[in-house]
Amino acid sequence: MNIIKLNAISSTNDYLKELNAATPAENFTTVVAEYQTAGKGQMGAKWNVEPGKNLTFSVLIKDVLPDVAGIFNLNVAVAVSVVQALNSLALQEINIKWPNDILAGSKKIGGILIENAIKPDGSIQSVIGIGLNVNQTDFNGLPKASSLAIVSDKTFDKEQIMMAILNALRANVEFVNNNAQQLLDTYHSLLFKKNIPATFEKDGSRFVGIIQGVSASGNLIILHENDKVAEYGLKEIALLY
Structure with a gap:
């Protein structure tokens, strides 16, 4: 090496x-x-x-x-x-x-x-x-x-x-x-906050969701409070911690 x-x-x-x-x-x-x-x-x-x-x-x-x-x-x-x-x-x-x-x-x-x-x-x-x-x-x-x-x-x-x-x-x-x-x-x-309620920010608005995992393409998979599951790319969402 x-x-x-x-x-x-x-x-x-x-x-x-x-x-x-x-x-x-x-x-x-x-x-x-x-x-x-x-x-x-x-x-x-x-x-x-x-x-x-x-x-x-x-x-x-x-x-x-x-x-x-x-x-x-x-x-x-x-x-x-x-x-x-x-x-x-x-x-x-x-x-x-x-x-x-x-x-x-x-x-x-x-x-x-x-x-x-x-x-x-x-x-x-x-x-x-x-x-x-x-x-x-x-x-x-x-x-x-x-x-x-x-x-x-x-x-x-x-x-x-x-x-x-x-x-x-x-x-x-x-x-x-x-x-x-x-x-x-x-x-x-090893994923931080996986399966734990967390606060996210998207387009200036905040919401609570639960990280389910990450897709094969790298998108974050989040379960929303209304039981809807959505995927987000790196520039779309921020995890607040």
Whole structure:
């Protein structure tokens, strides 16, 4: 596994994409940085961390997805891998908030951003960006943020955590095409607020519903108070917590 370690970079995702465009990189090439000056989250959000205290890295995945229909399966594999790796380090109550935020209890400790590119030959290459709050303890102005150090009251070896995630990811990627349902079942078992009444916001209005699960395409399935079941895409609805 090729691991490139950097001190500071604007974005590990951007760096890895540029590297692979210049000279095709091997599968699972990983770029990790002590600090990102322009880290990215879902839907253009910025991911800001204290230098040297957290884990920010990107992984190249190729020759896995046969078509775009399986893109969410890769999302599932990555999120499950992060939780399994943290559980292997004796961390408890780690959940996935749809679609791919990583929570400890009800506080966000990490996020995932996957950027896919369809090549002229039809193959799909994915750059997976993972940000994880590890040893940072001050999140002034971010009441929903936390870190591994806060929830466990100890400091961690960041490289050990990254290797645990990468090893879990290598194993789970094998299931993306061959046993996607098993991955999705595991994802459902880790899903934050599943089968619990929760408040959602859509188009400025709030309602109470119960998360039933996530569809194979990645839509959130919600049971409404009138017993109607509906599916929502990422940009359609927000879970308030």
